Amino acid sequence: MRGSIRQLLDLVESGLVPPEGFLVEILSFTDSVDELFQAADRFRDRFVGPEILVRGIVEFSNYCRNSCAYCGIGSRNRRIPRYRLSTQQVICTVERIKDAGIKTVVLQSGEDPGLDPYWLADLIKEIKSLGQMAVTLSVGERSKDEYAIWRKAGADRYLLKVETTDPALYQSLHPGMRLENRIRCLEVLRDLGYETGSGNIIGLPGQGPSQIARDLLFLRSFGLDMLAIGPFVPHPDTPLGGLEPGSMEQTLRAIALARLLCPYCNIPATSAIGTIGGDSARRHALNAGANVVMLNFTPWPYSSLYEIYPGRPGPDLAGKMLEGLMAWADENGREIRFSIGSARHSGCRATEPDLFIRSN
Numbered sequence: 001m002r003g004s005i006r007q008l009l010d011l012v013e014s015g016l017v018p019p020e021g022f023l024v025e026i027l028s029f030t031d032s033v034d035e036l037f038q039a040a041d042r043f044r045d046r047f048v049g050p051e052i053l054v055r056g057i058v059e060f061s062n063y064c065r066n067s068c069a070y071c072g073i074g075s076r077n078r079r080i081p082r083y084r085l086s087t088q089q090v091i092c093t094v095e096r097i098k099d100a101g102i103k104t105v106v107l108q109s110g111e112d113p114g115l116d117p118y119w120l121a122d123l124i125k126e127i128k129s130l131g132q133m134a135v136t137l138s139v140g141e142r143s144k145d146e147y148a149i150w151r152k153a154g155a156d157r158y159l160l161k162v163e164t165t166d167p168a169l170y171q172s173l174h175p176g177m178r179l180e181n182r183i184r185c186l187e188v189l190r191d192l193g194y195e196t197g198s199g200n201i202i203g204l205p206g207q208g209p210s211q212i213a214r215d216l217l218f219l220r221s222f223g224l225d226m227l228a229i230g231p232f233v234p235h236p237d238t239p240l241g242g243l244e245p246g247s248m249e250q251t252l253r254a255i256a257l258a259r260l261l262c263p264y265c266n267i268p269a270t271s272a273i274g275t276i277g278g279d280s281a282r283r284h285a286l287n288a289g290a291n292v293v294m295l296n297f298t299p300w301p302y303s304s305l306y307e308i309y310p311g312r313p314g315p316d317l318a319g320k321m322l323e324g325l326m327a328w329a330d331e332n333g334r335e336i337r338f339s340i341g342s343a344r345h346s347g348c349r350a351t352e353p354d355l356f357i358r359s360n
């Protein structure tokens with residue numbers, strides 16, 4: 001294993017893309033992977049610094065036209081009451097995020113067919129008028145015109161996870177959806193000047209290290225600014241409800257590899273990591289390449305209805321999580337950063353040799 005990590009570092013330091021087989025080996029090894037995590041942590045410190053960026057999420061609608069096989073709010077789940085927050089409810093929540101000192105709001109929803117693009121554009125403008133705030137959208141696959149309207153209204157970033165780049169696996173998990181369309185949406189978002197984020201799920205049924213390695217290589221090649229990787233968390237009301245959750249160890253390895261492949265990316269210690277492994281797993285991710293934490297401010301009872309998977313931390317825990325994180329950061333030479341926290345360099349492809357030299 002030691003030799004493998006050294007060889008991997010030689011490759012990425014030279015601006016070369018590691019072959020898929022190399023990544024598969026690292027994802028599959030059963031030895032201790034401390035050396036991998038330490039290398040990713042050094043890269044995190046070198047390229048994005050000691051800061052942990054904090055974002056506040058508002059899940060403003062749990063309507064969704066899709067039925068992804070792993071998701072608890074897919075259209076097939078008739079047991080969950082549906083909601084849409086009003087402008088006033090969202091703005092009150094954003095005020096709470098702002099009062100906590102957080103300067104990025106993530107507006108998230110299912111792929112809501114009832115979403116009025118002009119309502120969302122007005123909401124973005126109103127949030128921007130509150131002061132220096134970045135707005136990240138995560139509302140799924142939409143038309144180019146809608147993406148353009150929201151960008152013009154002031155939206156800064158867009159998160160659209162690809163979840164898996166394996167065509168057969170994508171097809172089996174996303175009835176009626178097309179991988180090519182998702183990738184086309186990501187291209188449109190990037191071309192419109194959004195800071196663009198994507199990511200994948202670790203531990204999906206039928207997924208092995210080769211698929212994860214290919215996901216990572218795709219995400220690197222795309223030129224992303226944000227990269228979200230989380231373990232599969234089974235939801236009882238979905239076709240995958242009886243399966244085991246994704247492996248935390250493999251998720252952490254994927255995060256560490258993502259940091260080495262995309263050194264400038266903002267990489268969250270995702271909520272799914274916290275859901276499966278608690279605070280210790282979230283902190284482990286922050287020590288293995290991650291540099292972002294997202295806190296859920298969606299007001300109760302709506303937070304409990306945005307159940308993409310069970311056990312997600314709600315708004316009651318946001319303050320406590322932030323407090324715990326600040327204490328941990330203090331003890332570990334990290335600092336919580338309440339600034340807007342834009343990506344330092346646009347795109348994963350910043351792994352060119354000249355950039356490595358300049359940043360040393």
Ligand code: SF4
Nearest residue numbers: 064066068071074110
């Ligand atoms: S993962 Fe997203 S698009 Fe798929 S069903 Fe859930 S909310 Fe809808």
